[in-house]
Amino acid sequence: MCGVVGIFGRSPVAARLYDALTILQHRGQDAAGMTTLDGRRMRSARGIGLVRDVFDARLMEGLTGDVGIGHVRYPTAGLDRPDEAQPMYVNAPWGIALGHNGNLVNDGSLSEDLFNEDRRHVNTESDSEVLLNVLAHELSVHAGEGIKPSTVFAAVDGVHRRCQGAYAAVALIAGVGLLGFRDPHGIRPAVLGKRESEAGDEYIIASESVVLDILGFDLIDDLAPGESALITLDGKLHRHQSDQARSHTPCIFEYVYFARPDSMIDDLSVYKTRLRMGEKLAEKILREWPDHDIDVVIPIPDTSRTACLPLAQMLDVKYREGLIKNRYIGRTFIMPGQAERARSVRRKLNTIELEFRRKNVLLVDDSIVRGTTSRQIIQMARDAGAKNVYMASASPPVRHPNVYGIDMPAASELVAAGRSVEEVRQLIGADRLIYQDLDDLEAAVRGKNTAIDGFDSSCFNGRYVTGLADGYLEALEKKRSDAIKEQRRAAG
Structure with a gap:
């Protein structure tokens, strides 16, 4: 999962x-980059680390131009090297820089096709470089001796035909303008905004609407599945819906965890969806455990707070903040490597013992993925004096790899894979474990929005909306498991 933005x-x-x-830093802490277009010249800076660490005054002064794109990276594939930070660049045709959020599931075969048929060389293991080169090749095929909006859109249609997976991308094309496009299923989010200035209209394309709010842009709408938006250098907005568009199935994990609660994604308030998740979870607890003995409900900060409050209200139980977060420690889930994630839990969270002592505590989290964080927090609650520690997840058991840009690549690393709820309960050390049902989660997210056909809930149900080649999951585990990543880091 990454964050992208483009501004005209x-x-x-x-x-x-x-x-x-x-503003998008929550979507990626590994690397950051920017590319600006100044006339026909592109200026770029990128590096490993947080935004504030990558960019200093000297770099910012060199990023001249009125049009630009930016990217924050959360690694799922590749070797975590500086040359895999984005935006990435190719110099032909015309010069193109691209930032990508998502993951291609056919990048291996595409790399071979690019080399053998298109005569293009991919120099990293990043699927974003594959996507960039496919776009560049399609532009060279369709543009002929010149380029105009219709040829750009024809090139993006070619990308949709060739690229399988999830992608929301922003790109700069020298001499042309700012391009944004979204995969045919709309798995990864992308919003389009506009604001008026004395010099003329300005436009923005971003992963989340909160960027528009804070920077003073008005939301036009979300890019539809398979839709492209091009703002040419004369300031005109052009939009195109591809005939490759398929059923609209956004990633449900955006609403569960990744997106900020103050964002709107596909005309759905992330905050409201999380409130409804808490209500649905409370209904299940009251249905299956009507005589519960819960004394206090405590959220595991930060994402679960929104769901936790209505849950406590419906259970008629006290809501308390019993876990205090060190805000200078990043999001544990998106940290590279299991060892780093495990070390960060104790550094990130501390207990208020008075809220645990001699009480039956229900801890609420947005999800349980690998289980190590849950196990540590449950032990912290016991150490703080809790009588019984119950655990509730606002989402169902994560039993399958997520292949569309979220770092859940290896089924062997998922605590619920191949295990019953009771077995998971024993592993994490809870006295009781309650999971949200998938039907309830999808109903909570959808609300009254009938425009969404369904969701990519593949990490819960194992159904991949784009389809997968035989052996893909096995190959992915060998490439992206924590053990493999640690070996690569050790090797330098």
């Missing part, structure tokens, strides 16, 4: 891109 401005955009990336 009427004045230098580097400072606004910087602000946008800090």
Whole structure:
């Protein structure tokens, strides 16, 4: 999972891109980058680390231009090297820079096709470089001797035909303008915004609407599945719906965990969806455990707070903040490597013992993925004096790898894979474990929005909306498991 943003401005955009990336920092902590277009020249800076660590005053001064794109990276594949930070660049045709959120599931075969048929070389293990080169090749095929919006859209249609998986991308094309496009199923989010200035209209494309709110843009709408938006250098907005568009199935984990609660994604308030998750979970507890002895409900910060409050209200139980987060420690889930995630739990959270002592405590989390964080927090609650520690998850058991850009690659690393709820309960050390039902989760997210056909809930039900080649999951586990990543880091 990554964050992308593109701005077509009427004045230098580097400072606004910087602000946008800090707003999207929750979507990726591994690397950050920006590319601006100044006339026909592109200027770029990128590196490993948080936005504030990558960009200093000297770099910012060099990022001149009124149009630009930015990216924060959360690694799922590749070797975590500086050259895999985005945006990535190719110099032909015209010069293209691209930032990508998502994951291609056919990048291996595409890399071979690019080399053998398109005569293009991919230099990293990043599928984003594959996507960039497919776009570049399709542009060279369709543009002929010149380029106009219709040829750009024809090239993106070619990307949709060739690329299988999830992607929301922003791109700069020298001499043309700012391009944004979304995969045919709309798995990864992308929103389009506009604001008026004295010099003319300005546009933005971003992963989440909260960027628009803070930077002063009005939301036009979400890019539809298979839709492209091109803002040409004369300031005109062009939009195109591909005939490759399929059923609209956004990633449900955006609403469970990744997106900020103050964002709107596909005309759904992330905050409201999480409130409804808490209500549905409370209904299940009251249905299956009507005589519960819960004394207090405590959220595991931060994402579960929104769901936890209505749950406590419906159970008629006290809501308390018993776990205090060190806000200078990043999001544990998106940290690279299991060892680093495990070390960070104790550094990130501390208990308020008075809220646990001699009480039956229900801990509420947005999800339980690997189980190690849950196990540590449950032990912290016991150490703080809790009589019984119950655990509730606002989402169902994660039993399958997520292949569309979330770091759940190996089934062997998922605590619920191949295990019953009772077996998971024993492993994490809870006195009782309650999971949300998938039907309830999907109902909570959808609300009254009938425009969404369904969701990519593959990590819960194992159904992959794009389809997968035989042997893909096995190959992915060998490539992206924590053990493999640790070996690569050790090797330098």
